[in-house]
Amino acid sequence: MGEAVSVVMPTYNRRQVLPRAIDSVLGQTVPVAELIVVDDGSTDGSIDYLRERAVLDSRIQIVETAHSGAAVARNHGIDLARGEYIAFQDSDDEWAPEFIERLLPHVTGRSDVVAFASHRVRHRDGSDAVVPGKQIRRPERELLFRSIASTQTLLIPAALLRARPFDARLRRFQDWDLCLSILEREGTEFVHEPTVAATLYRLDDSISEGSPAVRSASLRRILKQHRSLFLRHPFALARIVARAYLRPSAGPRGAVGSRVSPTSSSGARIT
Template sequence: MNKLVSIITPCYNSEMFITETITSIQKQTYENWELLITDDGSTDNSIKIIKEFLLKDSRIKLFSIKNSGAAVARNNSIKKSKGSYIAFLDSDDLWFPNKLELQIKFMETHNYNFTHTSYKKISDEGEDLNLTVTCNDVLTYDQMLSSNKIGCLTVMYNVDCIGKIYMPIIRKRQDYALWLKILKINEVAYGLNVVLSKYRLRSNSISNNKFEMLKWNWLLFRKIEKLSFFKSLYLVTSNILIKIFK
């Protein structure tokens, strides 16, 4: 029997995108999944839209918390998950129909516990931007320190083998922090070089502000990873240069 996959989705004011996101999950060729949506205090119609899906699909579960940030929302869903695998999909991103099937086959064939894939970028309106992010075949902790090379919407990890791993509670870069945390346990992240997801490049996203990300990278390296002042400074500089010139 196919193992259960727990899909972790934080939601905040995503009424414009959440229907398409959920539908992309329902179209998966791998059908043994549960979708755990934690709403982070939305003030729009997100919850109303999600509840309409709940009435028709028992695999979808909705939880509500006061606005606390994506890390808290994701961790709430991880805590309540029951799957042998955990995967991530934000409320404005999309999966291709064979995403789960191909990635699980990749993991089970090679006995990999932590994997990610390639993905493409789309605009707010869903238009293809002709930008593809190709994953690395193998990534170690040290390789990941120079920049976050893993897309959150592409990740899957094996709970049965490495346990439930939670995101550090920081407002930004919490996914990056989680990958580093897993790499300390699992040592290697393996990449499946197939485009299986669509990342929505939001025009108002903080991730588009390269200099704003400086302080969040600094916090990650100093407070979460507890690296030295000079190593943190070196890594923050390396991160921002990669973002500017790539």
């Protein structure tokens, strides 16, 4: 079953944590078909390491690009993916071994269903938060109000991604924007797998650590991009307007995570 799954991993100067991320993809209990690693212009020796790993596992495909950002890198990977379903992993995060095993049954045989798992966010101060912190029975409704499915927790039919890939101009909330784009396609469904099957590590230069100004600008772009969707849902519209214009520093996941005390194509060259 896992042969139907392609995994896309963008990376930029993450040599020290790449092994953890790659091991978590290649060590799945249901093996994936391929791991497409798009190196976004790294200068820290990442490429040499990736070439060494590719010799050891033929599922690894390396793509080298000029530095253009994670969204562009992911879109390169989507273009090359051969699997019926696509998952994403970031080069500083990791999956539990059963990530694919848990999600694949929800989407198998369906081109209109997106599955996502709960994940653990490990903050720089050592504290953890689980997102979502409880079972989401109606993900389509919850996604109108906030981001509950990080990119690394999604398993998506490839056809849905090719119809509307990542917005390369958006600097924050790319995962939420992607989910909203999928919601706009009539008949699509989201299924939440409550298993905590991924760990996301917040680093000093993580996109999620961006400034309030960047968060506000990103929310305003999302509002513009999905205006027709929000107009059909007045309460969701009111919330994003408040976050984008009145409370720009409000976070996207505060109401759905459970906090735990401290105890983590063009220009492309394939090698």
